Amino acid sequence: MSEKSWLECYPKEVLPNYDYPKQNLAQFLNDSAEKFPEHIALAFLGKKIKYKELLDETYRFANVLKDLGVQKGDRVAIMLPNCPQAVIAYYGSLLIGAVVVQTNPTYMEQELEYQLNDSGTSILIALDLLFKRIQRVIPKTNVRNIIFTSIKDYLPFPKNILYPLTVKKDGLSMDVTYSEKVHSYKHLLKSALAIPITVELDAETDLALLQYTGGTTGIAKGVMLTHYNLVANTIQTRAWCYKSEEGNERYLAALPFFHVFGMTVLMNLAMRLGGMLILLPKFDIDLSLKLIDKMKPSTFPGAPTMYISLINHPDVQKYNLSSINICISGAAPLPGNVQERFEKLTNGKLIEGYGLTEASPVTHANNIWEKRKLGSIGIPFPDTIAKVVDPETGEDVxxxxxxxxxIQGPQVMQGYWNQPIATSETLRDGWLYTGDMAMMDNDGFFYIMDRKKDLIIAGGFNIYPREIEEVLFKHPAVMDVVVAGVPDEYRGETVKAYIVLKEGVSTDANQLEAFCRERLAAYKVPRKYEFRTSLPKTLVGKTLRRLVVEEEKNKGFVE
Known part of the structure; x- marks a missing residue:
């Protein structure tokens, strides 16, 4: 394993080692604004923002935070979809040395409360549509200030006029009650100065990001990523995409920036290369096809579900997709037939990679233009070492x-926020223990065979069974429950709940789904339910989730 046989498969353009500047991650934006001030940085539903304008507004936001008392090391939560404000808030926070806490806008109250409290967030930037939900949570936290923004703040005319009508039609509300601690993003930014802010920091030790991920316990953990971790992974990704040209790339930003994959391979990489981010607030296949046809993106990182939607769209032949050169698939396994069909359709390259939040996230990828292998996650990135060990003995296999x-590499996290025991279990002797079962072939290509953890990956999202079980256990009709991932042709995996009801009490799948939807983000809600008289358990009463999964596999169950 120590021979690094994968280096023989590196393209000549990719070096095995690189120098990674010890700088603020936001320096990528500063550099590109200096090189390409007139280039379009963000394209948002008809609105275009140049690099010099983006930097100007980022400086303004940094000064807003400073005026609100945010200091180096303070945690700033960003609860936004892909929109200009998400980019501005991210880099503005980094400029003043704050630690970004990316928060999924679909989080329900219980999830949001936990993350804000665990991270010690002092300020939250969120969408106006979330006001009521946030209002109920904030009194239970130590958040001092909330900044609300609206999608319409960056929409061009007449979309900015029509947007509120659409929201009202959908039964949503943009109403926000402002106060001493509840502020308007638009008003704050308008009155702020665009004075450059430089905060001295140690890139190798100062945190840029607390990115929350879970585990078999169901307790979300804040992954501590430094400026250096994220700078390194951005440069590693840039090296892999060696044909990408500075100032000349367009990125279809369908992956959410609050997901670490989208944050690195879209937002940070685009800023590093002075590229254009074509922003989608949420993935919509019809809008995506129209944007590809009209805006001509060259790069389209995504999850397998996005590519499956595209190749199976009934009108896909009506759109010109020939601009797409590079697609990096992550967050879930990529089916080989999807890769082949997509490449035939677009003439671009679709490769599978691998990563995890604890590694910023990318560690492996197939070559884009050179040797690759279907079903493989590819070979390790520059300066990244990977090996496969016996999980019992720790010996190389x-x-x-x-x-x-x-895994070892400059992109590997510092540990879990305030969780020294979990950190010591995952980071041992200089290695990141991924929990994934893998195999390496003689060429140095790696294959993920199974998960050691009980993690479910559905549609690119990490889902933790214990969290869902705890919600279902609160239902008055539920006596026992176990949640597991089952095969799904579209999402890769989907969530299934196996339920044992209390004697003399009844409920059905529709009622359980409604119960879960009030307490969980939509992507976590079980799609399938099976009612049983009992669940398999150990002698000490622990439910054997793996046995349930094996029973499911034996059914040959794929829907």
């Missing part, structure tokens, strides 16, 4: 044998 995947 022979090529072709399955074991736990371990």
């Amino acid at each position: 022979e090529n072709g044998n399955v074991g736990e995947l371990l």
Whole structure:
């Protein structure tokens, strides 16, 4: 394993080692604004923002935070979809040395309360549509200030006029009650000065990001990523995309920036290269096809579900997709037939990669233009070492044998926020223990065989069974429950709940789904329910989730 046989498969344009500047991650934006001030940085539903304008507004936002008392090391939560404000708030926070806490806008109250409290967030930037939900949570936290913004703040005329009508039609509300601690993004930015702010920091030790991820316990953990971690992973990704040209790339930003994959391979990479981010607040296949046809993106990172939607769209032949050169698929396994059909349709390259939040996130990828292997996650990135070990003994396994995947590299996290025990279990002797079972072949290509953890990956989102079980256990009719991932042709996996009801009490799948939707983000809600008289357990009463999964596999169950 120590031979690094994968280096023989590197393209000549990719070096095995690079120098990673010890700088603020936001320096990528500063540099591109200096090189390409007139280039379009953001394209948002008809609105275009140049790099010099983006930097100007980012400086303004940084000064807004400073005026609100935010200091180096304070946590700033961003609860936004892909929109200009999400980019501005992200880099503005970094400029003053704050730590960004990316928060999924679909989080329900319980999830939001936990993350804000665990991170010690002092200020939250959120969408006006979320006001009522946030208003109920904030009194239970130590958040001092909230800044609300609206999608319409950056929409061009007449979309900015029509947007409120659409929102009202959908039964949503843009109403916000402002106060001493509840502020308007638009008003704050308008009155702020665009004075450059430079905060001295140690890129290798100062945190840029607390990115929350979970585990088999169901307790979300804040992954501590430094400026250096994220700078390194951005440069590694840029090296892999060696044909990408500075100042000349367009990125279809369908992956959410609050997901670390979208944050690195879209937002940070685009800023590094002076590229254009074509922003989608949420993935919509019809809008995506129209934008590809009209805006001509060259790069389209995504999750397999996005590519499946595209190749199966009934009107896909009506659109010109020939601008797409590079697609990096992550967050879930990429089916081989999807890769082949997509490439035939677009003439671009679609490759599978691998990463995890704890590694900023990318560690492996197939070559884009050189040797690659279907079904493989590819080979390790520059300066990244990977090996496969026996999960019991810790000894290296022979090529072709399955074991736990371990990783070293400059992109690996510092640990979990305020969780020293979890950190010591995952970071050992300089290695990141991924919890994924893998195999390496003689060429140095890696394959993910199974998950050691009980993590479910559905549509690119990480879902943790314990969290869903805890919600279902609160239902008055539920006596016992176990949640597992089952195969799904579209999402890769989907969530299934196995339920044992209390004696003499009844409920059905529709009622359980409604119960979950009030308490969980939509992507976590089980899509399938099976009612049983009992669940398999150990002698000490622990439910055997793996046995349930095996029973499901034995059914040959794929819907």
